[in-house]
Amino acid sequence: MTNKNFGFGTQIRKSPYFDSTVKWGATGFSVYNHMYIPRDFGSPEQNFWNLIEKSILCDVAVERQVEITGPDAFKFTQLLTPRDLSKLAVGQCKYVLITNSEGGILNDPVLLRLAENHFWLSLADSDILLWAQGVAVNSGLNVQIKEPDVSPLQLQGPTSGEIMIKLFGEDIKDLKYYWLREYNLDGIPLIVSRTGWSSELGYEIYLRDGTKGNELYEKIMEAGKEHGLQPGHTSSIRRIEGGMLSYHADADINTNPFELGFDRLINLDSDINFIGKEALKKIKHNGITRKQVGVEIDCKPLSGPNTTFWELKKNNVNIGKVTSAVYSPRLKKNIALAMVSVEQSEIGNEFQVTTNEGLFNCIVVEKPFYDPKKKIASS
Numbered sequence: 168m169t170n171k172n173f174g175f176g177t178q179i180r181k182s183p184y185f186d187s188t189v190k191w192g193a194t195g196f197s198v199y200n201h202m203y204i205p206r207d208f209g210s211p212e213q214n215f216w217n218l219i220e221k222s223i224l225c226d227v228a229v230e231r232q233v234e235i236t237g238p239d240a241f242k243f244t245q246l247l248t249p250r251d252l253s254k255l256a257v258g259q260c261k262y263v264l265i266t267n268s269e270g271g272i273l274n275d276p277v278l279l280r281l282a283e284n285h286f287w288l289s290l291a292d293s294d295i296l297l298w299a300q301g302v303a304v305n306s307g308l309n310v311q312i313k314e315p316d317v318s319p320l321q322l323q324g325p326t327s328g329e330i331m332i333k334l335f336g337e338d339i340k341d342l343k344y345y346w347l348r349e350y351n352l353d354g355i356p357l358i359v360s361r362t363g364w365s366s367e368l369g370y371e372i373y374l375r376d377g378t379k380g381n382e383l384y385e386k387i388m389e390a391g392k393e394h395g396l397q398p399g400h401t402s403s404i405r406r407i408e409g410g411m412l413s414y415h416a417d418a419d420i421n422t423n424p425f426e427l428g429f430d431r432l433i434n435l436d437s438d439i440n441f442i443g444k445e446a447l448k449k450i451k452h453n454g455i456t457r458k459q460v461g462v463e464i465d466c467k468p469l470s471g472p473n474t475t476f477w478e479l480k481k482n483n484v485n486i487g488k489v490t491s492a493v494y495s496p497r498l499k500k501n502i503a504l505a506m507v508s509v510e511q512s513e514i515g516n517e518f519q520v521t522t523n524e525g526l527f528n529c530i531v532v533e534k535p536f537y538d539p540k541k542k543i544a545s546s
Contacts, residue, residue: 179203182228183318183380191388191398199229199292205400211471212496214397215404218365219497222324223399224387227364227371228380232317233276233288233296239308240284246306247288247299248278249424249441251434255280260345260360263288264424264432265295266443270450271420272427273298275412277362277371279347289319289371291414302442316377317358321401322387323369326394331370333390335359342370344545352386355379364401366409366535366544403472407493407502410461410535417459417490417504423450426506427459457487458512461534464501464520466527468494473522479507479529481518486511489520495536502536503529 173189174181180202182188188205195207205226208214217223235244245252248263255261257280265274265288274295279287288295299312322330331339335350339359342348347360356375363369374383388396403413412418412427424433424447435448469492477489487507494501503520511518516531533539 174203182226183374183377184226184228184320184384185380187381187384187388188226188398191384193398193400200231200290200294202229202231204229208398208400211402211404214399215402215496217395217397217399218324218367218402218405220325221395221397222322222326222330222391223397223402224384224391225321225323225399225401226384227321227401228318228374229292230289230319231296232315232373233290233299234313234315234317235286235288235299235310236284237308237310238284239310240286243303243306243308243310244278244286244288245439246302246308246441249433249435249443249447251437251439252278253437253439257282258347260347260362262345262432264429265298266424266441266447267420268443268446270423270443270446272414272418272422272424273420275414275418277360279358279360281347281349281358287315287317287373289373291412293414316375318374318377318380320372320374320384320387321363321365321369322372322391322396323363323365323367325368326391326396327367327369329394330387330391330396331359333394334387352383355383355386357383363544364411365405366411366538366541367405368543368546403491404493404495407491407504408495408498408535408537409541410504410539413491417506422506423447423455425450425455426457454509456509457506458509459490459504459506460512460531461536462489462503462505462520462529463532464489464492464503464522464527464529466501466522466524469501469522470494473503475523478521479505479518480521481511486518492522498536500536504534507531
């Protein structure tokens with residue numbers, strides 16, 4: 168691939184790490200938040216084993232940041248999410264939902280609090296910058312909202328801690344799960360957090376100077392050489408094992424948090440003000456009609472993740488859809504996340520799924536499918 172000429176035009180942006188990812192073997196890309204994201208370094212199964220046995224470095228610069236600053240930054244940030252932020256300390260991160268006035272989910276970012284009135288929303292795939300700026304117009308709050316020059320990498324896997332010690336010293340071991348710290352690595356300004364999209368031990372490294380992307384990527388790869396670090400991409404296998412959402416696949420604007428079992432992220436009884444509060448109160452009072460579940464599909468190993476939603480039926484009646492499916496070589500099972508009618512959501516319920524290769528039986532099981540308490544990531 169000649170990376171100088173690769174692309175669909177200037178409307179799709181390349182990350183600061185683009186040249187390095189191509190050098191290290193990226194052969195396929197997708198588009199996410201109007202940017203290229205590496206999706207292919209060879210075998211997805213080998214990428215999975217690299218992740219869970221050693222470590223991988225992923226270009227996730229597509230996780231664009233919405234920066235919120237100004238005297239009313241905290242009040243405005245709270246307005247965007249149903250999660251109570253009153254105990255969010257400076258230097259802490261939280262997984263949050265962004266909801267609209269109907270209670271629908273617009274995004275599920277990680278929120279970082281860098282200072283008293285300085286926040287980043289590290290986004291999934293939707294245009295929350297435009298939403299936040301639109302909300303701000305008539306909010307009466309004194310805030311500034313922009314996209315900063317920030318591009319994350321994810322270093323994930325069991326040897327990631329050793330690699331981080333080599334890069335940043337022993338004190339990185341003190342960085343707690345879902346906390347952040349500021350660093351300068353040989354003149355490269357960074358924010359480092361104990362977060363990631365893998366359900367494994369891992370870190371996100373937020374570059375604050377896009378001119379130094381390839382330099383940073385190469386430094387990390389060099390530091391990880393003796394610890395088995397490989398270039399990679401976010402693993403669909405591991406994220407489905409961990410029951411982690413992919414926005415637009417497992418949730419969208421028509422999905423509400425209660426359908427996903429995210430009651431813990433919704434604070435309806437406190438006096439905090441947020442968009443969608445009244446709608447979510449009504450949804451909770453009336454109850455939900457569908458629910459996300461984990462399912463196992465009884466067929467030969469799937470050749471790859473689903474690229475369409477798969478219809479679910481019981482007694483020839485549609486009861487929902489599979490949103491994310493994959494074969495787990497560790498569990499030796501086809502596992503999936505599905506949205507089904509509440510009546511069919513009990514563990515042990517059986518129904519049929521129509522895949523690209525035919526009609527097969529499936530059964531509702533516990534999710535997450537592996538390490539349900541997230542002990543690996545939080546240890």
